[in-house]
Amino acid sequence: MPIYLDHHATTPVDPRVVDAMLPYFTQKFGNPGSTHVYGEQAREAVEAARETIARAIGAKPSEIVFTSGATESNNLAIRGVAERKRRRGDHLVSVKTEHPAVLDPLAQLAARGYEVTLLDVEPHGSPLAGMVSEEHFAESLRDETCLVSVMLANNEIGAVQPMAAISDDCKQYGVLLHSDATQAVGKLPVDVNELGVDLMSFTAHKLHGPKGVGALYMRRRDPVVRLQPQSIGGGQEQNRRSGTLNVPGIVGFAEAVRLAVESLDTEMARMAALRNRLASELLGALPGAQLVGPELDAEYVDGPLRLPNNLNVMFPGTDGEALMLAMPELAVSSGAACSSKSDEPSHVLQALGLSPDEARSCLRFGLGRYTTSDEIDHAVQLVTAAVSKVGSLMS
Numbered sequence: 001m002p003i004y005l006d007h008h009a010t011t012p013v014d015p016r017v018v019d020a021m022l023p024y025f026t027q028k029f030g031n032p033g034s035t036h037v038y039g040e041q042a043r044e045a046v047e048a049a050r051e052t053i054a055r056a057i058g059a060k061p062s063e064i065v066f067t068s069g070a071t072e073s074n075n076l077a078i079r080g081v082a083e084r085k086r087r088r089g090d091h092l093v094s095v096k097t098e099h100p101a102v103l104d105p106l107a108q109l110a111a112r113g114y115e116v117t118l119l120d121v122e123p124h125g126s127p128l129a130g131m132v133s134e135e136h137f138a139e140s141l142r143d144e145t146c147l148v149s150v151m152l153a154n155n156e157i158g159a160v161q162p163m164a165a166i167s168d169d170c171k172q173y174g175v176l177l178h179s180d181a182t183q184a185v186g187k188l189p190v191d192v193n194e195l196g197v198d199l200m201s202f203t204a205h206k207l208h209g210p211k212g213v214g215a216l217y218m219r220r221r222d223p224v225v226r227l228q229p230q231s232i233g234g235g236q237e238q239n240r241r242s243g244t245l246n247v248p249g250i251v252g253f254a255e256a257v258r259l260a261v262e263s264l265d266t267e268m269a270r271m272a273a274l275r276n277r278l279a280s281e282l283l284g285a286l287p288g289a290q291l292v293g294p295e296l297d298a299e300y301v302d303g304p305l306r307l308p309n310n311l312n313v314m315f316p317g318t319d320g321e322a323l324m325l326a327m328p329e330l331a332v333s334s335g336a337a338c339s340s341k342s343d344e345p346s347h348v349l350q351a352l353g354l355s356p357d358e359a360r361s362c363l364r365f366g367l368g369r370y371t372t373s374d375e376i377d378h379a380v381q382l383v384t385a386a387v388s389k390v391g392s393l394m395s
């Protein structure tokens with residue numbers, strides 16, 4: 001199998017997570033809604049998982065709503081709050097580089113008569129490429145703004161947004177702040193109170209947990225977040241999201257979060273070191289290549305400006321798809337997994353000001369728990385050879 005450097009798309013499940021999940025498929029298979037002992041067993045497991053996950057992000061267990069993943073969490077947060085708060089106002093603010101699981105619900109709301117402001121980000125070439133300007137952000141807020149949604153870390157260029165500053169502005173206007181933290185949880189320290197977010201989406205499969213399970217954090221004090229449920233029926237999750245809970249998935253999600261938090265400091269340093277080596281060797285070997293996204297080692301007071309496991313590089317005069325075909329031994333991505341099937345160049349890269357051709361000549365690298373130093377060395381050789389081959393074919 002090829003070397004896997006596409007951990008922003010998904011991650012392999014940690015075998016310890018699989019072990020934790022297995023009993024919940026067979027012996028402990030109960031429905032947490034049932035009153036008998038099978039149900040009780042399942043319910044206890046779900047509540048223990050809720051507690052672990054809540055503690056990991058500085059939240060209370062009652063503030064965690066389990067969902068099928070970050071797409072559902074984003075939809076629930078955005079549509080749910082916009083529908084519930086329409087009387088306060090129908091203006092929403094977000095950013096051009098968000099994931100489609102945020103942009104598409106916003107577009108749907110716009111089609112229903114809401115007003116949506118999508119902010120620009122700092123352009124390619126700036127050390128802050130991909131960041132929202134705090135000044136522009138503050139200017140976008142109005143009395144009738146009902147929700148702001150800004151992702152914590154970008155899935156293509158790893159840009160980490162200045163959430164605490166954004167939150168301060170939101171508080172001044174009394175506006176709720178949602179953040180898609182899918183790429184950040186398990187990769188960076190994430191605390192809902194330090195970030196000042198009122199709602200936050202995340203998912204298990206980006207942190208060596210199973211696919212199809214995620215969570216939405218919803219603040220329950222100062223302020224109490226209320227939303228219109230998007231899935232109604234059995235009234236699970238305190239009527240916030242109906243549907244029988246994915247018990248094995250939830251147990252695995254909690255174990256994945258626990259493991260990620262346990263090794264967070266060492267893994268952040270290890271990943272940043274490997275990523276920096278990958279970057280410096282690629283940029284050194286290929287003089288035309290350019291770093292895309294924020295500077296690698298820049299820091300806010302409270303953490304890095306870029307995900308430690310993310311790298312995005314432009315290889316001018318090449319095409320990302322052709323590069324990937326020229327190096328089948330390496331699994332990387334020429335855009336986000338959700339959009340790389342479409343022919344459209346990445347909207348994130350275009351928001352940085354890259355032309356469609358430039359955006360098509362970028363590769364995204366995402367490192368993970370099992371990425372080794374040897375794999376990085378090998379990846380450098382594969383990419384360098386592929387760029388020379390494709391570059392000479394295209395020139």
Ligand SMILES: Cc1ncc(COP(=O)(O)O)c(C=O)c1O
Pocket residue numbers: 008009068069070071072099101151153154155180182183203204212214337338
């Ligand atoms: C930033 C971001 N948001 C949302 C999602 C969607 O997550 P899920 O696959 O759990 O629905 C992804 C993953 O593709 C992502 O990277």
